[in-house]
Amino acid sequence: MxxxxxxxxxxxxxxxxxxxxxxxxxxxxxxxxxRATAAPSPNASSPSPSPSPTPVTYPLRGSxxxxxxxxxxxxxxxxxxxxxxxxxxxxGIDNLPAATFADDVVTILGDRRGWxxxxxxxxxxxxxxxxxxxxxxxxxxxxxxxxxxxxxxxYTSCQNGNxxxxxxxxxxxxxxxxxxxxxGYREYAISHEVGHRLGHxxxxxxxxxxxxxxxxxxxxxxxxxxxxxxPYPDGKRYAGPSGEYPLVVPTDPKSYYRTD
Numbered sequence: 001m002x003x004x005x006x007x008x009x010x011x012x013x014x015x016x017x018x019x020x021x022x023x024x025x026x027x028x029x030x031x032x033x034x035r036a037t038a039a040p041s042p043n044a045s046s047p048s049p050s051p052s053p054t055p056v057t058y059p060l061r062g063s064x065x066x067x068x069x070x071x072x073x074x075x076x077x078x079x080x081x082x083x084x085x086x087x088x089x090x091x092g093i094d095n096l097p098a099a100t101f102a103d104d105v106v107t108i109l110g111d112r113r114g115w116x117x118x119x120x121x122x123x124x125x126x127x128x129x130x131x132x133x134x135x136x137x138x139x140x141x142x143x144x145x146x147x148x149x150x151x152x153x154x155y156t157s158c159q160n161g162n163x164x165x166x167x168x169x170x171x172x173x174x175x176x177x178x179x180x181x182x183x184g185y186r187e188y189a190i191s192h193e194v195g196h197r198l199g200h201x202x203x204x205x206x207x208x209x210x211x212x213x214x215x216x217x218x219x220x221x222x223x224x225x226x227x228x229x230x231p232y233p234d235g236k237r238y239a240g241p242s243g244e245y246p247l248v249v250p251t252d253p254k255s256y257y258r259t260d
Contacts (some may be wrong), residue, residue: 062092069102117156
């Protein structure tokens with residue numbers, strides 16, 4: 001969402017998404033039936049299971065100060081104007097380092113289906129002390145309202161001037177319409193809000209059952225479309241008619257917030 005628009009949006013803090021796979025079966029050894037099978041050692045121990053990732057936690061209102069991810073990324077995109085951006089995570093968001101969130105943001109913005117696919121813009125993440133054109137923030141819900149400046153909702157993300165604000169509550173919990181696809185929603189949130197910074201306005205669902213455009217307010221509903229995060233899903237710009245939907249904003253349960 002833009003300054004007034006919605007998108008899921010997001011803001012200052014940094015999580016990052018954004019699996020692993022195992023090898024396929026190997027061909028059977030034809031001589032195996034002629035070998036004796038050794039009994040397992042009574043002292044052998046099973047490998048310990050990998051620890052579960054520590055969940056990201058956050059208060060309703062963070063400190064209002066930020067950790068900016070260090071270092072520069074490669075330039076994303078092949079041609080067009082170069083825009084540099086910082087990535088910052090609000091202090092108080094725990095178990096999501098700025099570097100991790102920054103890696104996810106770069107992965108999304110550098111995807112072949114993302115905004116650089118059009119050839120009219122290149123993007124590069126830069127670290128502290130470097131010139132930049134905008135900042136991608138991951139922030140707590142209450143700080144979202146401060147940075148977005150116009151609409152008080154603590155739910156959506158937004159873009160306000162040179163601030164692309166991602167609400168950590170959406171980054172961690174997404175929205176019901178994405179049916180458990182957290183990675184897909186994160187791709188949408190970054191693509192939508194950065195799309196506003198690049199000058200794109202809100203769009204409507206182009207038809208029942210069709211994929212939603214990136215610039216549709218998918219955080220608030222799909223309006224007959226199906227979830228779809230990318231501006232160039234098949235290498236060509238995919239868009240809907242210009243327009244906005246009524247702002248009917250849900251409320252997060254209190255259980256999402258850490259009480260400090």
